[in-house]
Amino acid sequence: xxxxxxxxxxxxxxxxxxxxxxxxxxxxxxxxxxxxxxxxxxxxxxxxxxxxxxxxxxxxxxxxxxxxxxxxxxxxxxxxxxxxxxxxxxxxxxxxxxxxxxxxxxxxxxxxxxxxxxxxxxxxxxxxxxxxxxxxxxxxxxxxxxxxxxxxxxxxxxxxxxxxxxxxxxxxxxxxxxxxxxxxxxxxxxxxxxxxxxxxxxxxxxxxxxxxxxxxxxxxxxxxxxxxxxxxxxxxxxxxxxxxxxxxxxxxxxxxxxxx
Amino acid sequence: xxxxxxxxxxxxxxxxxxxxxxxxxxxxxxxxxxxxxxxxxxxxxxxxxxxxxxxxxxxxxxxxxxxxxxxxxxxxxxxxxxxxxxxxxxxxxxxxxxxxxxxxxxxxxxxxxxxxxxxxxxxxxxxxxxxxxxxxxxxxxxxxxxxxxxxxxxxxxxxxxxxxxxxxxxxxxxxxxxxxxxxxxxxxxxxxxxxxxxxxxxxxxxxxxxxxxxxxxxxxxxxxxxxxxxxxxxxxxxxxxx
Numbered sequence: 001x002x003x004x005x006x007x008x009x010x011x012x013x014x015x016x017x018x019x020x021x022x023x024x025x026x027x028x029x030x031x032x033x034x035x036x037x038x039x040x041x042x043x044x045x046x047x048x049x050x051x052x053x054x055x056x057x058x059x060x061x062x063x064x065x066x067x068x069x070x071x072x073x074x075x076x077x078x079x080x081x082x083x084x085x086x087x088x089x090x091x092x093x094x095x096x097x098x099x100x101x102x103x104x105x106x107x108x109x110x111x112x113x114x115x116x117x118x119x120x121x122x123x124x125x126x127x128x129x130x131x132x133x134x135x136x137x138x139x140x141x142x143x144x145x146x147x148x149x150x151x152x153x154x155x156x157x158x159x160x161x162x163x164x165x166x167x168x169x170x171x172x173x174x175x176x177x178x179x180x181x182x183x184x185x186x187x188x189x190x191x192x193x194x195x196x197x198x199x200x201x202x203x204x205x206x207x208x209x210x211x212x213x214x215x216x217x218x219x220x221x222x223x224x225x226x227x228x229x230x231x232x233x234x235x236x237x238x239x240x241x242x243x244x245x246x247x248x249x250x251x252x253x254x255x256x257x258x259x260x
Numbered sequence: 261x262x263x264x265x266x267x268x269x270x271x272x273x274x275x276x277x278x279x280x281x282x283x284x285x286x287x288x289x290x291x292x293x294x295x296x297x298x299x300x301x302x303x304x305x306x307x308x309x310x311x312x313x314x315x316x317x318x319x320x321x322x323x324x325x326x327x328x329x330x331x332x333x334x335x336x337x338x339x340x341x342x343x344x345x346x347x348x349x350x351x352x353x354x355x356x357x358x359x360x361x362x363x364x365x366x367x368x369x370x371x372x373x374x375x376x377x378x379x380x381x382x383x384x385x386x387x388x389x390x391x392x393x394x395x396x397x398x399x400x401x402x403x404x405x406x407x408x409x410x411x412x413x414x415x416x417x418x419x420x421x422x423x424x425x426x427x428x429x430x431x432x433x434x435x436x437x438x439x440x441x442x443x444x445x446x447x448x449x450x451x452x453x454x455x456x457x458x459x460x461x462x463x464x465x466x467x468x469x470x471x472x473x474x475x476x477x478x479x480x481x482x483x484x485x486x487x488x489x490x491x492x493x494x495x496x497x498x499x500x501x502x
Contacts, residue, residue: 043318062318062346073388076346115274117289117298121320122387124346152273155317155414157287157298160274197274197296234272237300241270241315241471248472255481 013170013182020182022051026175029165029225034146034236036153044154046236048146051179052136055143057150058129062121070125076118077125080109082143084132104140105130111144111164111193111203117157126156137180138166144193144203145229152237160197161237163229166190167218169210174218176225190215192222196230199223267305268473271297277310285311302471315471319345319413319443321391325382328403328441329393331372339372341380344413344443347390351380355394377403379439379447399439406437406449409460411467413444418470419463426466426476433483434459458483 014020024030030051039045044059065071082104086095097105108130116126128150130143141164148162168178170186183189188208194201201223210218261280265271277288277295284290287299288310297303301312321327321343329341329349338352353368372378379400385391395401411419419440420427431438436450436459446463450456462479469475 044316064346064348121318121346152300153316155299155314157289158273159289159291159298160296161272195274197276198291234275237272238270241300244469245270245472248469248478252474252478 011181011185013185014173014175020170020175020179022179026173027221029177029228030179032142032145032229032232034149034232036149036236036240042150042154044150044152044156046146046149046153048142048149050138050142050145050177052134053132053139053142054134055139055146056131056133057143057146058131059126059147059150059154059156060129061126061154062124062156063127065123065125071123074119074122076116076121076123078109078113078116078118078128079125080105080112080128080130080147082108082130082132082140084135084139088132088135104143107203107205108140108144108147112147112151112162114200114202115148115158115160115162115195116151117159120157126151126154135180137178137183138191141165141191141193145233149233149236160195161230161233162193162195162202163226163233164191164193164203165222165225165229166192167222167225169208169214169218174214174221176221188214188218190218190222192219192226194223194226194230196227261308263305265303265310267303269303270301270471271303271312272300273298277303277312281308283309285309287312287314313417313471314414316412317414319343321345321347321349321382321385322442323382323385325442326399326440327380327382327393327443328408328439328445328447329378329380329443331374331376331378334368334372334374339368339378341378341393343380343391343393344410344445345391347385349380349382349391349393351378351393351395355383355392355396358396372402377408377445377447379403379441403447406439406447407456407460409446409448409463411444411446411463413442415467415470416440416442416444418475419446419466421476426479429476429480429483430459430462433480434462438463 033049035047042058046057048055062076086093132139144164167190168186169188170182188210190206193203263278265277275297279294282295289298297312299314301314304311327343329343331339332342333340341349341351343349380393380395383392383394434455436455439447448456448459
């Protein structure tokens with residue numbers, strides 16, 4: 001990876017108009033597309049696209065714990081696997097779970113655990129699979145956003161949804177939602193996950209360095225964006241059922257007018 | 261006391277329902293004096309009790325529920341039965357045979373083999389133990405005929421309707437025999453395959469439109485032969501058969 005990086009020509013991360021490589025403003029999010037319930041065999045599933053990130057999340061359970069000894073007598077165990085498909089990056093990634101993936105699986109699990117009312121299903125497991133099909137920076141955040149949709153879609157009782165996004169520093173300026181190139185060449189990256197219903201932070205990580213003032217602005221920006229993403233999550237969850245409702249009501253109207 | 265939602269409103273997990281002295285009903289949780297929804301579902305208001313009728317969710321056994329299970333294993337004293345719950349159910353041999361408990365060494369697979377479907381009733385279940393079920397009783401026992409429809413357990417109350425109104429319409433209009441397992445497995449058997457098809461399609465429609473209002477009327481209109489203009493393809497097919 002390092003070789004590739006050094007061969008890359010340094011690009012201007014911010015041009016003279018103040019726009020980024022992909023033409024975004026500093027405080028602009030990449031377009032997000034969310035969908036739920038696309039996997040038939042899973043109890044709950046979600047698909048999220050954030051810029052070039054394409055991530056699939058699937059939830060199975062609550063189900064019998066296997067192996068049995070991992071079960072807890074007072075609550076359900078949440079298990080999480082974050083995995084990047086071999087074709088998700090430019091250079092083929094080995095399909096075996098890397099150190100990075102194991103670590104992300106753990107932090108994603110810990111970001112979602114406070115949201116799940118796991119005490120409703122003692123002695124069971126809830127299995128969560130996050131598969132990154134295409135990656136372009138900020139996939140842990142998009143993964144969390146998608147995974148919380150999948151959990152809600154599975155009908156698992158939750159305190160609230162979790163939304164996540166990253167803020168970073170590129171070319172000396174604080175910028176929202178870094179892409180892969182910006183993350184690699186930028187000075188800092190700060191992924192934040194928030195449960196907007198209680199306004200609690202469930203994940204915060206940082207690499208690079210920020211001054212306390214910069215951190216303050218960056219964090220502020222991340223939390224605000226998480227609230228915006230949360231709104232989209234809510235509409236996504238409801239839209240599927242609202243459209244059926246509308247369709248039914250339309251039919252009803254038609255039926256009535258035909259009857260007259 | 262402030263109410264933030266109205267009856268039948270669609271809510272997402274974590275959405276605030278009310279503040280103040282409201283009682284927390286199904287699928288809601290409280291924090292301080294605020295009441296929140298825990299699932300995607302439809303709000304139900306009963307006096308000062310707020311609940312959410314979920315759109316999806318797994319089956320949690322309750323005592324006296326009739327469930328349709330599948331034998332997954334034969335053990336020393338009986339069978340392990342998969343009832344689509346997060347817990348495996350135990351069906352002891354003593355809860356199958358009318359006579360005294362059979363002596364050990366008896367071949368249980370002659371009665372129920374792995375893969376057989378058994379209509380059974382939940383005898384006991386709590387957080388600390390796996391469910392115990394029985395196959396003794398009227399209507400309980402091995403399933404030998406009919407067709408299986410699996411729907412989400414969250415939608416079973418809607419399929420049954422208020423005081424069984426929905427299921428009564430289905431049985432009356434299609435003439436098929438319908439056995440509803442609380443775990444989401446429905447058994448349909450009719451004299452004619454067309455009657456079964458009509459019933460299954462109606463069940464599928466109920467599952468899809470469970471969160472909408474006036475569903476019972478729509479099912480009645482769809483299946484009923486008395487009303488003109490609202491007959492669907494399916495109903496016409498069956499009426500021809502009749």
